Amino acid sequence: MWRAARFAASRLSNRSTRPFSTAIPGPCMVHKRGADILHDPWFNKDTGFPLTERDRLGLRGLLPPRVISFEQQYARFMESYRSLEKNTKGQPEGVVALAKWRILNRLHDRNETLYYRALIDNIQDFAPIIYTPTVGLVCQNYSGLFRRPRGMYFSAKDKGEMMSMIYNWPAHQVDMIVLTDGSRILGLGDLGVQGIGIPIGKLDMYVAAAGINPQRILPVMLDVGTNNQKLLEDRLYLGLRQPRLEGEEYISIVDEFMEAVHTRWPKAIVQFEDFQMKWAFETLQRYRRRFCTFNDDIQGTAGVALAGLLGAVRAQGRPLSDFAKQKIVVVGAGSAGLGVLNMAVQAVARMSGNGEAAAKNNFFLIDKDGLVTKERNKIDPMAAPFAKDPGAIDGLREGASLLEVVKKVKPHVLLGLSGVGGVFNHEVLKAMRESDSAKPAIFAMSNPTMNAECTAEDAFKHAGENIVFGSGSPFDNVDLGNGKVGHVNQANNMYLFPGIGLGALLSGARIISDGMLQAASECLASYITDEDIQKGILYPSIDCIRNITVEVGAAVLQAAVAEELAEGHCEVGPKELMNMCKEEIVEYVTRSMWFPVYSPLVHEK
Numbered sequence: 123m124w125r126a127a128r129f130a131a132s133r134l135s136n137r138s139t140r141p142f143s144t145a146i147p148g149p150c151m152v153h154k155r156g157a158d159i160l161h162d163p164w165f166n167k168d169t170g171f172p173l174t175e176r177d178r179l180g181l182r183g184l185l186p187p188r189v190i191s192f193e194q195q196y197a198r199f200m201e202s203y204r205s206l207e208k209n210t211k212g213q214p215e216g217v218v219a220l221a222k223w224r225i226l227n228r229l230h231d232r233n234e235t236l237y238y239r240a241l242i243d244n245i246q247d248f249a250p251i252i253y254t255p256t257v258g259l260v261c262q263n264y265s266g267l268f269r270r271p272r273g274m275y276f277s278a279k280d281k282g283e284m285m286s287m288i289y290n291w292p293a294h295q296v297d298m299i300v301l302t303d304g305s306r307i308l309g310l311g312d313l314g315v316q317g318i319g320i321p322i323g324k325l326d327m328y329v330a331a332a333g334i335n336p337q338r339i340l341p342v343m344l345d346v347g348t349n350n351q352k353l354l355e356d357r358l359y360l361g362l363r364q365p366r367l368e369g370e371e372y373i374s375i376v377d378e379f380m381e382a383v384h385t386r387w388p389k390a391i392v393q394f395e396d397f398q399m400k401w402a403f404e405t406l407q408r409y410r411r412r413f414c415t416f417n418d419d420i421q422g423t424a425g426v427a428l429a430g431l432l433g434a435v436r437a438q439g440r441p442l443s444d445f446a447k448q449k450i451v452v453v454g455a456g457s458a459g460l461g462v463l464n465m466a467v468q469a470v471a472r473m474s475g476n477g478e479a480a481a482k483n484n485f486f487l488i489d490k491d492g493l494v495t496k497e498r499n500k501i502d503p504m505a506a507p508f509a510k511d512p513g514a515i516d517g518l519r520e521g522a523s524l525l526e527v528v529k530k531v532k533p534h535v536l537l538g539l540s541g542v543g544g545v546f547n548h549e550v551l552k553a554m555r556e557s558d559s560a561k562p563a564i565f566a567m568s569n570p571t572m573n574a575e576c577t578a579e580d581a582f583k584h585a586g587e588n589i590v591f592g593s594g595s596p597f598d599n600v601d602l603g604n605g606k607v608g609h610v611n612q613a614n615n616m617y618l619f620p621g622i623g624l625g626a627l628l629s630g631a632r633i634i635s636d637g638m639l640q641a642a643s644e645c646l647a648s649y650i651t652d653e654d655i656q657k658g659i660l661y662p663s664i665d666c667i668r669n670i671t672v673e674v675g676a677a678v679l680q681a682a683v684a685e686e687l688a689e690g691h692c693e694v695g696p697k698e699l700m701n702m703c704k705e706e707i708v709e710y711v712t713r714s715m716w717f718p719v720y721s722p723l724v725h726e727k
């Protein structure tokens with residue numbers, strides 16, 4: 123069932139990052155001329171326009187005479203980035219992070235080709251700036267940082283207008299949309315319109331990891347108000363100054379947006395991101411059978427966590443079938459925590475063949491009120507299936523604290539998706555030393571860094587050096603002394619959502635099925651070699667995220683074909699997809715990925 127490490131070795135040979143391409147890129151049609159091109163980041167090449175192109179496009183005289191090559195421009199940008207790093211050394215972390223974000227954002231606003239090349243080639247350094255953790259800081263300060271709009275904004279005031287508004291977007295084709303209502307941005311709560319930074323960051327990862335053409339992405343903010351009093355009182359706040367819409371009023375706005383998008387771009391994939399839990403589940407159920415859509419926090423996170431949980435079983439030197447015997451404490455009963463539980467329980471049920479009721483026995487769910495049991499008043503219907511019988515474990519009652527649960531259960535895995543920084547305190551971590559596992563796993567998956575359930579250093583210090591550790595935001599590996607290293611994994615849905623979107627897009631699937639999501643998770647789980655697993659490495663390095671995404675995308679595409687959901691994409695029809703073997707699918711996915719090079723621009727009226 124789980125194709126474990128068998129395939130991993132063959133994949134390793136495939137991992138080099140693509141060098142500067144020497145192939146001559148095809149032409150790109152542009153409907154503008156002159157200064158309009160220089161001010162359009164999709165087409166702008168700055169000083170890189172060849173002289174013939176300057177003549178053809180009316181650019182002569184609008185640029186200094188010397189033509190600078192793409193490679194020189196890239197080197198120049200990286201030089202200024204590195205000197206900024208040097209010059210800001212010793213300054214407060216937040217100041218440095220925002221300075222780095224600004225220099226990248228300026229390039230993004232000016233020249234997207236160069237920006238994405240820099241991002242792809244330096245993904246390890248730049249992901250923490252354009253994605254978690256810095257993106258959280260950017261969202262918190264968005265109204266002050268705002269210079270130029272990016273993406274689209276649909277507000278409660280636009281009701282009845284969305285069908286026409288969607289045609290204001292300048293691109294003819296959109297493939298990938300990331301949508302938020304700003305109600306639960308990372309672990310930072312309701313940030314209203316300022317949450318737009320998240321769809322922007324996620325789509326940057328789509329371009330960098332999945333090679334989605336940046337002219338075909340669309341970050342969207344649905345501004346239905348905010349319940350964040352501080353923002354409502356902030357005179358610079360750029361969103362609607364009203365409390366969040368609720369109930370029918372709210373859902374009618376989302377309905378209208380979904381209809382508008384699919385009228386103009388019937389094949390566009392919509393990723394729901396950072397919606398508060400009640401609307402995350404409600405919208406997923408409402409749209410997943412009608413549109414090609416998924417919720418990243420529920421489904422993407424679940425797949426990444428499951429891959430990590432299976433890695434933790436392998437790290438103990440046990441067969442994957444032992445997953446059913448692992449005792450797992452999940453801290454956080456929100457969209458992410460419940461998404462993980464649902465997928466993990468299904469996996470246990472499949473592996474053990476004993477059904478879902480039995481599969482739940484070894485999972486323990488904790489929320490802000492402690493252990494969730496059937497005695498809980500007003501239990502959330504989504505959490506109810508995971509509520510324990512009170513007394514199922516001797517001495518553990520409704521609302522038992524995390525420390526009590528860890529001491530009694532002695533779990534193999536402690537997994538945090540609570541959004542609460544430091545909730546895995548020293549006592550809880552020390553209690554993990556008594557785990558029934560020889561290599562206990564600790565996942566502090568909440569973002570950004572301040573909201574992580576514990577730091578990597580504390581985890582290794584208090585829970586012991588034999589743990590395996592994952593965190594949602596990056597931490598440095600921990601020096602354990604004597605040349606030993608505590609490896610830090612980034613347990614983040616970034617390893618899956620780009621491949622889910624890419625595979626769904628290229629398959630032309632009508633919907634994103636559970637089978638497609640399971641295939642994505644299995645693929646990630648089988649990517650790591652046993653040798654790496656023994657070192658505590660559960661996820662590959664972010665440096666090879668493009669290669670991982672190819673594999674995940676191919677697995678998702680294959681699953682869509684197997685389930686007869688694939689309707690084909692562009693010139694590749696469903697029959698051709700059906701006739702492709704695994705290697706041909708991988709080759710097709712790789713070939714379909716956009717890569718940043720300057721294409722010759724051809725003016726078309």
Ligand SMILES: NC(=O)C1=CN([C@@H]2O[C@H](COP(=O)(O)OP(=O)(O)OC[C@H]3O[C@@H](n4cnc5c(N)ncnc54)[C@H](O)[C@@H]3O)[C@@H](O)[C@H]2O)C=CC1
Binds near residue numbers: 306423455490539567
């Ligand atoms: N690493 C990754 O890939 C991902 C990480 N996340 C992170 O997970 C966190 C939670 O996200 P959601 O589930 O969407 O949020 P949510 O708001 O829906 O759920 C939070 C849950 O944590 C519980 N909680 C709050 N305080 C607690 C405490 N002191 N002890 C135990 N539980 C407590 C709440 O009762 C609630 O059940 C966020 O920080 C988010 O950034 C979310 C998705 C992906």
Ligand SMILES: CC(=O)C(=O)O
Binds near residue numbers: 307569
């Ligand atoms: C990573 C992510 O999706 C989150 O923290 O919400």
Ligand SMILES: [Mg+2]
Binds near residue numbers: 395396
């Ligand atoms: Mg999210």
